[in-house]
Amino acid sequence: MQPVVWTLDLPLLVSLVALAAGALSARELFTSVALFIAFGLLMALTWARLGAVDIALAEAAIGAGLTGALLMLTLRCVEGTAGVGNGRGSAADKPLSRSTRPFVSVVLGCMAGMLLILFALATGAAVWWLPREMAGLSAVVETQLPRSGVKHAVTAVLLNFRGYDTLWELAVLLLAALGVQLLRAQRGPSATAFLRSGPSSDPVLQGLIRVAAPLIVLLSFYLLWLGAHAPGGAFQGGALLGAGSVLLFLGAAVTPRRTRGLVARILVSVGLLGFVTTGIAAMLLGGRFLQYPPGWAKPLILGIEFVAMLSIAAVFASLFAALLPGEIPAAREGDPPEDTP
Amino acid sequence: MTAALAYALGGVLVFAIALGGLLLRHHLLHRIIALNMMGAAVFLVLVAMAGRGPEASADPVPQAMVLTGIVVTVGATALALALACRVYRETGCTELPEDQPR
Numbered sequence: 015m016q017p018v019v020w021t022l023d024l025p026l027l028v029s030l031v032a033l034a035a036g037a038l039s040a041r042e043l044f045t046s047v048a049l050f051i052a053f054g055l056l057m058a059l060t061w062a063r064l065g066a067v068d069i070a071l072a073e074a075a076i077g078a079g080l081t082g083a084l085l086m087l088t089l090r091c092v093e094g095t096a097g098v099g100n101g102r103g104s105a106a107d108k109p110l111s112r113s114t115r116p117f118v119s120v121v122l123g124c125m126a127g128m129l130l131i132l133f134a135l136a137t138g139a140a141v142w143w144l145p146r147e148m149a150g151l152s153a154v155v156e157t158q159l160p161r162s163g164v165k166h167a168v169t170a171v172l173l174n175f176r177g178y179d180t181l182w183e184l185a186v187l188l189l190a191a192l193g194v195q196l197l198r199a200q201r202g203p204s205a206t207a208f209l210r211s212g213p214s215s216d217p218v219l220q221g222l223i224r225v226a227a228p229l230i231v232l233l234s235f236y237l238l239w240l241g242a243h244a245p246g247g248a249f250q251g252g253a254l255l256g257a258g259s260v261l262l263f264l265g266a267a268v269t270p271r272r273t274r275g276l277v278a279r280i281l282v283s284v285g286l287l288g289f290v291t292t293g294i295a296a297m298l299l300g301g302r303f304l305q306y307p308p309g310w311a312k313p314l315i316l317g318i319e320f321v322a323m324l325s326i327a328a329v330f331a332s333l334f335a336a337l338l339p340g341e342i343p344a345a346r347e348g349d350p351p352e353d354t355p
Numbered sequence: 356m357t358a359a360l361a362y363a364l365g366g367v368l369v370f371a372i373a374l375g376g377l378l379l380r381h382h383l384l385h386r387i388i389a390l391n392m393m394g395a396a397v398f399l400v401l402v403a404m405a406g407r408g409p410e411a412s413a414d415p416v417p418q419a420m421v422l423t424g425i426v427v428t429v430g431a432t433a434l435a436l437a438l439a440c441r442v443y444r445e446t447g448c449t450e451l452p453e454d455q456p457r
Contacts (some may be wrong), residue, residue, distance in 0.1 A: 027362070043385070077395065088436040134368055151416040327419075
């Protein structure tokens, strides 16, 4: 690993720590969310600095983009500006440090601070004293890479060597989408009305969508294809496509209502279904679960990645749509070109 | 001092700060942001520690794990945000009952 380049690493590290502290100590919630988005962007830079380009691509789309959009929607919900059913005032929003016993809370706060400093020192020391050299798994992955069907090590690990992780990840995403749908708002003005009254009338946004939406679709499929031999793949492509669909919602190019229905439900679940079907088919052909037959690894991996990308994008879009204020849809189609007007 | 070590220590610091935010802030949105940051810090430590090897390129296995983790995190965050929204709708509060002054 390279030595520290102080002119690059020090500003990055200091900004990361400062943004974390700022986001969590800000008085205004909006400031917190904005600083958190900046934190996500700097995390993406950090991943690139550490040589983890795959993670950097995903973090830029997810950590900074999608999570920020979800936080902004929730901020709108809890500040009671739109679509709130029966908010009974916000008396509980007052800062709690001014409770009945300020002295107790100050003492408790100091104790917590001291414990945290102790914790940071102990963990930091543990990290510091670890052996400076270690083997890792790079060599093992390198030797097995020709058998995996793809040329990029991270994709090989994700979809071949540790396919179980990815399989269950898709299951978790499906569960999250289901859970968010179950918790959605039952009353209030419809999400479509909210969108039409709000940002969608902005001509700049409409112009941006016309230019950006096709590019986002093109780029996400390019990332998917690239994953076989370079940083990229289903996660990055899916994250980009999902984040792009947020833009389509905001511009009212796609109404959340339209996303209800069979096609959307199929898209949300097709990744997991495709993955499990492939695994069982491999068993029927005489192998183990998810053990690709020799020579079939690359087409199978690309196929799974394709359906996984559609599912990831559809889940992200449905998470966003379900958090929109007011009446909420089921899910949307993962393939924006069909939806663009 | 290698860059990997510096970033691992930075990750520890961010984790401690986020843990402090989780303990000391009461608004649910602050807590969700703090949890998210704790996750990001753990990922940072994980990848940075894996970068201590002799090779120039980062170890692909932790990278794949973190990639999976980031995608799972956004799902968990969305569920937490939906729960927070629902809590606000049902009770009109943005804090949990045990955090409120009596």
